[in-house]
Amino acid sequence: MVPADEGGGLMRADLLVEPVAGLDEVLAVVDAFDRTLVGGLLRPHPTQAGALAELAAAVAGTPLAGRVAEAAEKAAAGTASEDHLVALAAARTALLGAAHDALVTRADEATGRDRGEEAQAVPAGQGEQAANLQAAARTWLADVARAGWQGIDHDLIADSAPVVFAMLPDPTLRRLATLLDGFSAELAASCPGATLERFPLRRWADLWARALLLTRPRVDAGPAVGTATGRLLPLGVDVQEHATAAQAQVHAVFEPADGSPPRLVRASVSVSKPDTVVGVGVWQLLRPHLSLLAAAGEGRAMDLTDMPITAEGDLIWDDAHARTGRPADAFATARVALPTAVAAPTTPLDRHPTRIAIPVFLEGYAAAEDGATALVLAGHHIPVDVDRIPTAGPLTPEAVATSTACIGLLRWDAGAFRIQPLAVETTVKKKTVALHAGAWAGGTTDKLGVKAEKAATEAVAVLRERAGKLLRK
């Protein structure tokens, strides 16, 4: 627990396990809609019509009401157009956006955190070719919704590949392309859908709905709205990956040089990758493009000068605006600077419970009796997502189970708040040592790490050699 006298207030674990009013009702509507995507919308069953009507009813008091009501009616008759499907995806997104807002409010109460004012989203400009590719993606997503998860086959899923490959090189389409690439890989591996016994209902509906909304003009990563000058104190590194893409995000406290209040910020770097590049190979691809990874690994601050930053608190990193600073222990940052740092709001269209990733500092907890699957905070069990700890690093589920302090991300999934550990303090031979999930991000001298680095370097070298021969012929 964060001591109350340090300004962060007490971590109110009780608030994290207490039900959020209205949440179950919203999720029930979402779940019913998600089930309609199993059988598909080509020849809907009466139960699907009921779920669609419920979705329309749930947004009846919003500006979406008219469009969604029409879309639900058409979809129930098996005659939904692409625009109708976009309207249904928008309704579902609005409901999960409301769920996100309620959950963030609760999380802020539990952690005693202030959140900044909302900024207006700025539409992103894009070319005609991008619009054509978005239209092609929209058509494919509509076909998938009509077929339903049970109806997917290899031919249908393979249709997405040319669209994805045409989109990937365009930076304005990178979000959509990367999402579709990961989504279609899962669908391809699950073909034919008729043989599946169960479906990741929430997940695939999430990915489908987000992709569909990203095919509309507007959504792009929030453009930079300002600049940041001051000291950046890293807290930890979160990594995300699918077969052909990876992203590392450094969560940090930013102390502006002008003396204004410290802020919670992120710096991200993402790469495309062949599926055979995994583990430390991913760090190797990411490393050269974000000097902050090395600084975080070495426990150093960075000094920023005019670094672009979005209203969501995302630094658009450019090494030219940063230099490595003095040593800064992440646990000292978490104990002293984190409690007073102000968080940024999320762009309205991007609000979804899965976007919640709030840095927290915990101590004075116990591991649950069954190991590292939960931490007991003031008598309340908070699940720990140990599966998210990257294998290419020194942090392990066992270390979390024996830890005495933890820097983590507070997340929400499958009905519960949970902790994703980014770093822990644990006792080894009567000494306190810190283990960071991202310790190898900038490089490692660890014996196992060095061996893995060498193997990964060789794998990428083989592929680059082939690419040099074959792609430039």
Place this chain on the structure above:
Amino acid sequence: MLSAWEESSVARVLPPARPRKLAKVPFVELADGRLQGVVSSGSDIGRVYVSSVAAGDFAFTCSTNNNRPCGGAHGGFCKHIEALIGEAVLQYGAERVARYLRVELANGRSEAWDITRTMGASRPPQGDKTAAAPVFSRFLRHLAYLELVPTTTPLPEMQWFPPTRAVA
């Protein structure tokens, strides 16, 4: 009520590939209803073979990227196809490869050797030779992932793709 897996936005569906050495078989995939990939020639560094085995009937093909048929792939699997199966098992695990190809293993064992032998014993037919060109172009696209420019603009959708400690 949905199960926790069904109501999880970050349910893990695809285990990540396992690391393997890439020199002999630079590209393997389970796609389009086939195990397919690219195998380096043992003798000529400038030549590669495009090999595939179809799910279900195990129809096989092997030819160079210039569409010259592989001399070894007449009555049965050639060494390139055997290498392809072996590396696929390293990358994806034997169970996933067997499941994808719909190989019924008699003794319940699932090693690369068992998969290869079971498929070979069914006297698989020669497959459609036109498959080589699309597989090779997929390999080129696969290599092209390394050429795409990294970005420091955040990709919020990657929040749906957490890592997993589970292995294939």
